[in-house]
Amino acid sequence: MGACSSHELEGLEKKLTSLPTPSEFEGAKVRLSHLVMIGDVTPSTAKVWVKVPISGKWELKLQTKPFNIDDSQLQDERMIFVKYLEAEVSLTFCFECDDLKENTTYFYSVSLQGATNVALNSDKSCHFCTAKSNYDSISVAFFSCHDPFSGNNDFEPGAWHSMSKLADDLDLIIGGGDQIYLDSNEPGITDFWVFLRDNQNLFYDQFVDSKGSFREHDFRIYMVQIIRQYYLIYWNDQNMSHIFGRVPSYMIWNDHEIMDGWGSLTLKEKVEVLKLPSLKTGGIPIEDESLLANMVEISFQACAQVYNEFQHCRNPTAKKYLPIQDNPTGFAWDYSYNRGSQYQFYTLDMRGNHDCTAASDRLLGRGQHERMLQWLDTSITKETEAIFITSPVPFVHWSSIVELSVHFMKSLKDDLMDAWSHPSNHVERDKILAAFFYISNLYSIPIVILSGDVHCVSAYTLTDKKKFPNARIINITSSAITRKPCAAQATNAFHAKGYMKTRENDGKGVSRLTNIHCEQNFAKSGVNNFAVVKAERKSISCTFHWVEKSRGKLKQSTVKF
Structure with a gap:
């Protein structure tokens, strides 16, 4: 569906008179700032949906070992997917990851490129498993x-x-x-x-x-x-x-x-x-x-x-x-x-x-x-x-x-x-x-x-x-x-x-x-x-x-x- 540009959103908010802006609507309620959701997985693919807090170039990194250990030997197998996100898509995006291994646990990290201190998920609990080819x-x-x-x-x-x-x-x-x-x-x-x-x-x-x-x-x-x-x-x-x-x-x-x-x-x-x-x-x-x-x-x-x-x-x-x-x-x-x-x-x-x-x-x-x-x-x-x-x-x-x-x-x-x-x-x-x-x-x-x-x-x-x-x-x-x-x-x-x-x-x-x-x-x-x-x-x-x-x-x- 056609998405509206950030310039259109800014222009519309300036035009609003008596109606609340999106941030004013239910202003006392706490909003979700960031989230990662695992979508459809197959033996070789995965959809990873993200909601990020700010605009920028965001990276999804996948690897088969946790990120908080010495991973110098994992550089060759680490997979990186990149997307520039703006407010026009509500700061959400679904990464589509290919060439994964069957029935394998992947640890993931979502971070703002160039900002090492802005990482959403990178601990041991942030992982998912690809599907198997056969199930009992x-x-x-x-x-x-x-x-x-x-x-x-x-x-x-x-x-x-x-x-x-x-x-x-x-x-x-x-x-x-x-x-x-x-x-x-x-x-x-x-x-x-x-x-x-x-x-x-x-x-x-x-x-x-x-x-x-x-x-x-x-x-x-x-x-x-x-x-x-x-x-x-x-x-x-x-x-x-x-x-x-x-x-x-x-x-x-x-x-x-x-x-x-x-x-x-x-x-x-x-x-x-x-x-x-x-x-x-x-x-x-x-x-x-x-x-x-x-x-x-x-x-x-x-x-x-x-x-x-x-x-x-x-x-x-x-x-x-x-x-x-x-x-x-x-x-x-x-x-x-x-x-x-x-x-x-x-x-x-x-x-x-x-x-x-x-x-x-x-x-x-x-x-x-x-x-x-x-x-x-x-x-x-x-x-x-x-x-x-x-x-x-x-x-x-x-x-x-x-x-x-x-x-x-x-x-x-x-x-x-x-x-x-x-x-x-x-x-x-x-x-x-x-x-x-x-x-x-x-x-x-x-x-x-x-x-x-x-x-x-x-x-x-x-x-x-x-x-x-x-x-x-x-x-x-x-x-x-x-x-x-x-x-x-x-x-x-x-x-x-x-x-x-x-x-x-x-x-x-x-x-x-x-x-x-x-x-x-x-x-x-x-x-x-x-x-x-x-x-x-x-x-x-x-x-x-x-x-x-x-x-x-x-x-x-x-x-x-």
């Missing part, structure tokens, strides 16, 4: 829903400390969505959309000229800068820094990186978010709905740009440099990767092309369905031991009682339409599950679906003994790692067990039972948590880790499938 087993940590404020002014550490202790035991980490909350509960931190709504007269004065023309470019530059502040505030956590600087991580966005219910709202409903019940700052609210719609769309483009800067650029991509257009509509955010031929991974994007008004394929879009089916056909072989699918929203979690609640709680409309279980998504859900069951049955391998979103914990086994007797699908949901969880009593509203229902005529017809049976294996709510899934050949187990709020104790429970 694998250990995967999964988390979602990182909102350390959740209505409070204090930073809630959640379960990060517990996860950070497991760094040496994990092969990789998956972030299943909502790694930040633009629409966090106030007063803990400003809601991005409330900020835009309550100050829309100031935005109008700032970005609409005397002829009534909307200065879209300047508006987008400002939105990008504000959204970056959320990442810098949300990711300012020592335990997060420790584990992401050690273990390769893969991430996908969900709605809260954009707007609550994004994709399950019509354009009219998105515009309604910006309509004012009252004005905090005085003036006349914007009545031009086309202008409000444009503000929403450009804000989405800004969200996508910053998501790419902080998260997606570390994911596997088909090309070395990701060619993202200024308008992200239609862009393929889904991706695949592997650990050897034994363990195959696919990450679904449920927001980038989610459109509840589409005629079909409303959650994923037709293109993503076709890519995934092709991947299943070409990547899964007789050597595959297990498949891992990241689906930010679970296939099975809430009971049908929750689905009926929309009739008396209209505010749940978008949350329910986000779900695979919503009648409007049944055709799409049934199609993708049919593909999963077919592949699982064909190779007699488990498919593990990892999900977040719902602020609770659950695990289900899905079987279809009639059509696919050798198939086994497991849906594990872990949410939230720091976000205020649902009440403990929410487990009463979970899907217990029984056959999955589908509604005919694209969700408008009669409801009938399918052949898919859902068995509940685990259920918990009211706790911050994460999950560690272990695969040993075709055997799958999951250990749920959580923090008991009342006592602050760390607890865990293991489920074998």
Whole structure:
């Protein structure tokens, strides 16, 4: 996506009158100054993402021994990657390191070239391991829903400390969505959309000229800068820094990186978010709905740009440099990767092309369905031991009682339409599950679906003994790692067990039972948590880790499938 120059940013800040500058926005909150995150690794490559504190020419150095020992003999094998960083890319960059050795520990140092006293990471804990070509087993940590404020002014550490202790035991980490909350509960931190709504007269004065023309470019530059502040505030956590600087991580966005219910709202409903019940700052609210719609769309483009800067650029991509257009509509955010031929991974994007008004394929879009089916056909072989699918929203979690609640709680409309279980998504859900069951049955391998979103914990086994007797699908949901969880009593509203229902005529017809049976294996709510899934050949187990709020104790429970 097109980045704005530092001169444009400086010029824009000089023009700002009543709106806060990026540094003034949530000025009391402490920002992340620097961070290193290990992204996608293969047996010969690694992505190393950095956030640096100041502009300049920065070096990433890799070597196979720690930096704080006599390394005179390592000069020939030390690898150095250099990038000049300016504020135009929020002082972030993803180094792409080639020609690495398989299954090798690399120690790293990030330093400002020519300034020996400006080094971000160079101690013994700063290292990662490249992937192997073959795996007998694998250990995967999964988390979602990182909102350390959740209505409070204090930073809630959640379960990060517990996860950070497991760094040496994990092969990789998956972030299943909502790694930040633009629409966090106030007063803990400003809601991005409330900020835009309550100050829309100031935005109008700032970005609409005397002829009534909307200065879209300047508006987008400002939105990008504000959204970056959320990442810098949300990711300012020592335990997060420790584990992401050690273990390769893969991430996908969900709605809260954009707007609550994004994709399950019509354009009219998105515009309604910006309509004012009252004005905090005085003036006349914007009545031009086309202008409000444009503000929403450009804000989405800004969200996508910053998501790419902080998260997606570390994911596997088909090309070395990701060619993202200024308008992200239609862009393929889904991706695949592997650990050897034994363990195959696919990450679904449920927001980038989610459109509840589409005629079909409303959650994923037709293109993503076709890519995934092709991947299943070409990547899964007789050597595959297990498949891992990241689906930010679970296939099975809430009971049908929750689905009926929309009739008396209209505010749940978008949350329910986000779900695979919503009648409007049944055709799409049934199609993708049919593909999963077919592949699982064909190779007699488990498919593990990892999900977040719902602020609770659950695990289900899905079987279809009639059509696919050798198939086994497991849906594990872990949410939230720091976000205020649902009440403990929410487990009463979970899907217990029984056959999955589908509604005919694209969700408008009669409801009938399918052949898919859902068995509940685990259920918990009211706790911050994460999950560690272990695969040993075709055997799958999951250990749920959580923090008991009342006592602050760390607890865990293991489920074998």
